[in-house]
Amino acid sequence: xxxxxxxxxxxxxxxxxxxxxxxxxxxxxxxxxxxxxxxxxxxxxxxxxxxxxxxxxxxxxxxxxxxxxxxxxxxxxxxxxxxxxxxxxxxxxxxxxxxxxxxxxxxxxxxxxxxxxxxxxxxxxxxxxxxxxxxxxxxxxxxxxxxxxxxxxxxxxxxxxxx
Amino acid sequence: xxxxxxxxxxxxxxxxxxxxxxxxxxxxxxxxxxxxxxxxxxxxxxxxxxxxxxxxxxxxxxxxxxxxxxxxxxxxxxxxxxxxxxxxxxxxxxxxxxxxxxxxxxxxxxxxxxxxxxxxxxxxxxxxxxxxxxxxxxxxxxxxxxxxxxxxxxxxxxxxxxxxxxxxxxxxxxxxxxxxxxxxxxxxxxxxxxxxxxxxxxxxxxxxxxxxxxxxxxxxxxxxxxxxxxxxxxxxxxxxxxxxxxxxxxxxxxxxxxxxxxxxxxxxxxxxxxxxxxxxxxxxxxxxxxxxxxxxxxxxxxxxxxxxxxxxxxxxxxxxxxx
Numbered sequence: 001x002x003x004x005x006x007x008x009x010x011x012x013x014x015x016x017x018x019x020x021x022x023x024x025x026x027x028x029x030x031x032x033x034x035x036x037x038x039x040x041x042x043x044x045x046x047x048x049x050x051x052x053x054x055x056x057x058x059x060x061x062x063x064x065x066x067x068x069x070x071x072x073x074x075x076x077x078x079x080x081x082x083x084x085x086x087x088x089x090x091x092x093x094x095x096x097x098x099x100x101x102x103x104x105x106x107x108x109x110x111x112x113x114x115x116x117x118x119x120x121x122x123x124x125x126x127x128x129x130x131x132x133x134x135x136x137x138x139x140x141x142x143x144x145x146x147x148x149x150x151x152x153x154x155x156x157x158x159x160x161x162x163x
Numbered sequence: 164x165x166x167x168x169x170x171x172x173x174x175x176x177x178x179x180x181x182x183x184x185x186x187x188x189x190x191x192x193x194x195x196x197x198x199x200x201x202x203x204x205x206x207x208x209x210x211x212x213x214x215x216x217x218x219x220x221x222x223x224x225x226x227x228x229x230x231x232x233x234x235x236x237x238x239x240x241x242x243x244x245x246x247x248x249x250x251x252x253x254x255x256x257x258x259x260x261x262x263x264x265x266x267x268x269x270x271x272x273x274x275x276x277x278x279x280x281x282x283x284x285x286x287x288x289x290x291x292x293x294x295x296x297x298x299x300x301x302x303x304x305x306x307x308x309x310x311x312x313x314x315x316x317x318x319x320x321x322x323x324x325x326x327x328x329x330x331x332x333x334x335x336x337x338x339x340x341x342x343x344x345x346x347x348x349x350x351x352x353x354x355x356x357x358x359x360x361x362x363x364x365x366x367x368x369x370x371x372x373x374x375x376x377x378x379x380x381x382x383x384x385x386x387x388x389x390x391x392x393x394x395x396x397x398x399x400x401x402x403x404x405x406x407x408x409x410x411x412x413x414x415x416x417x418x419x420x421x422x423x424x425x426x427x428x429x430x431x432x433x434x435x436x437x438x439x440x441x442x443x444x445x446x447x448x449x450x451x452x453x454x455x456x457x458x459x460x461x462x463x464x465x466x467x468x469x470x471x472x473x474x475x476x477x478x479x480x481x482x483x484x485x486x
Binding site for chain 1: 225226227228229230237239240241242243245247248251252255258259262263265266269270271272273278281282284285286288304305306308309310312313331332333334335336337338340341393397
């Protein structure tokens, strides 16, 4: 079989090689780059849309959070108001109750004092009457018998017991 | 290895769920097998062709590509179909098979090995072209990918015993002329008069030198690539022959073992790693780099921007004149 010499230029071979490279460029473009780029593009789109969706969801969540925080703040304020009002009411009521109780106590005390005074007067009258009775009885007994020292003692004891 | 990879890729993509997916799975695998055959068959055919046609020879025979077919009747020179053309076509078919194989069963989610490889190739080429040429030459990534694939696989084809097409100056000359055509095309985008004026810069005396340098570009690119690959092949052949001779002289007296060129074991393999693998890949990269630099350098970014500005101004003026 014949061979080319180690360096020989053949214009048709050069042309074929030129066409080969051009053809291969087309092949690589059509069969490797186009499909791969298509896949990469769709993937990028998917990722972008996923990111966009995530961003939207985040914004939405942020809005929810803000609304919730505002609602919570409003609720807190209302609660505080209510508590303050309740406290004020309670204070007022307690003051009322207290003053009422104090009035009542004063009344009771006055009543008690009046009662006590009455009782005291009654008791004084009683004592006075009793003393009168006792002295009468004593006098009766003294007059009834002679008095010995023992009798004297006895008499006094019995008197005291009766008292 | 490719066989195994193909099987794995096919198995991992559609899970076996009932009857219909199974048939789809088997069809997927069948296509894979065919594509792998498309990758391997052309190279094997070339190998068979070479084995059938190579004459038995003793001693060193350093010559160019074998001529398979001569078609007379063409103007200037006869059309000869040689090993380098046939091997180039085989390699192109293999690359086509590889492209189809890598892009077979692409999914948006990805994850299969071959898709990772395909995406890696595409992204690397894009990155390389945009880094070296800028965004306005983005369309060159196909050419760069094609050059790298064709050049690297052509040089590596000698590993399976084929004649490396890059060892034929006609092949690399064809590529270099394509590059030269692209360079000239890019220069002409700046206007034909600007193109002619470019030859007289920096001073008109330089015109002949500029002409020489202009036309030395394809020549130097063609010969650089061809020379590297061919010289590697020549050195390998010479050292192989020398070792065979040495073996015969030193060990030829031993009855049976003497017939085996024992000294040929070892050293040629190491040389092959350098000359065939390293140098081949290096030259593919260099050729691609030179293509990128020459094309993008032929119409620099600043000049291009200036031209765009001037165009915009002219357009505005025209619009004003109309108004």
